[in-house]
Amino acid sequence: MTTVLERIGTMGVVPVVVLDDVAQATPLGDALVAGGLPCAEVTFRTAAGEAALEALAGRGDLLVGAGTVLTAAQVDRAVDAGAAFIVSPGLSAEVVRRAQERGVIALPGTATASEVQAAVNLGLEAVKLFPARVLGGTDLIDALSGPFPGMRFMPSGGVTLATAGDYLRHPAVLAVGGSWMVPRARIAAGDFDAIRALTEETVSALARGPQR
Numbered sequence: 570m571t572t573v574l575e576r577i578g579t580m581g582v583v584p585v586v587v588l589d590d591v592a593q594a595t596p597l598g599d600a601l602v603a604g605g606l607p608c609a610e611v612t613f614r615t616a617a618g619e620a621a622l623e624a625l626a627g628r629g630d631l632l633v634g635a636g637t638v639l640t641a642a643q644v645d646r647a648v649d650a651g652a653a654f655i656v657s658p659g660l661s662a663e664v665v666r667r668a669q670e671r672g673v674i675a676l677p678g679t680a681t682a683s684e685v686q687a688a689v690n691l692g693l694e695a696v697k698l699f700p701a702r703v704l705g706g707t708d709l710i711d712a713l714s715g716p717f718p719g720m721r722f723m724p725s726g727g728v729t730l731a732t733a734g735d736y737l738r739h740p741a742v743l744a745v746g747g748s749w750m751v752p753r754a755r756i757a758a759g760d761f762d763a764i765r766a767l768t769e770e771t772v773s774a775l776a777r778g779p780q781r
C-alpha cells in the first residue's frame with residue numbers, strides 16, 4: 570500500500586493553499602486536478618480553512634492535508650475534516666503526538682539541528698524545513714543531512730518555480746511546499762484558469778509529479 574508520505578514524495582510539490590472563502594474550494598480543486606497536481610495543504614490561517622479542507626478532502630480526487638496547524642485541538646479538527654497529513658510552521662511535540670494518535674502523518678516545521686533531533690525523537694522520518702529560502706535553502710539541507718542521514722525534508726517558504734528543481738534534485742528532499750501556483754490574489758479574483766496554467770507549468774517543469 571502506498572503511504573501518504575510516499576504519495577507526497579511522488580507529487581514532489583505540495584501546493585500551500587490559503588482560502589478566504591469556502592466557495593473557492595471546488596474551483597481551486599478542479600484547477601489543481603486539471604493542472605496535474607492533485608494535492609493541497611489547506612492552511613488553518615483563515616476562518617474558511619477548515620470548511621475548505623473538508624470540501625476538498627471530500628471529493629476524493631486530491632491528497633489533502635492541513636497546514637499552519639498550531640495546536641492539538643486543531644489536529645483533531647483537521648483530521649475530522651479529512652486531512653491526511655498535518656503540517657506546522659514549527660515543531661510542537663503535542664501537535665506531533667496528537668497527529669500520531671489520530672493516525673495521520675505529521676510534518677512539523679524545523680529550522681535547526683535541535684528541532685530535527687526533536688523530530689527524530691518523536692519517531693518522524695520527514696519534516697518540513699521552514700522558512701527554507703531565508704534559512705539557506707539546499708546548503709542547509711546539505712548541512713543537516715550529515716548528522717541526520719535518514720531524515721527527509723519538505724522545504725517550504727520562499728520556494729519558487731525557479732528554485733524548486735534544485736531542492737527536488739537533493740536526495741534528502743521528499744517534496745517542496747509552496748504557494749507560487751496558487752497565488753492568493755488569483756484565488757480572490759476567481760482566476761482559476763491562471764491557477765490551472767501555473768499548475769501545468771509547474772508539473773511540466775519539474776522532474777517529479779503524478780503525471781510522469
Ligand code: 3PG
Pocket residue numbers: 585636637658699725726727728746747748749
Ligand atoms: C508555508 O506555510 O509553507 C508557506 O507559507 C509557503 O510559503 P510560500 O508562500 O513562500 O510559498
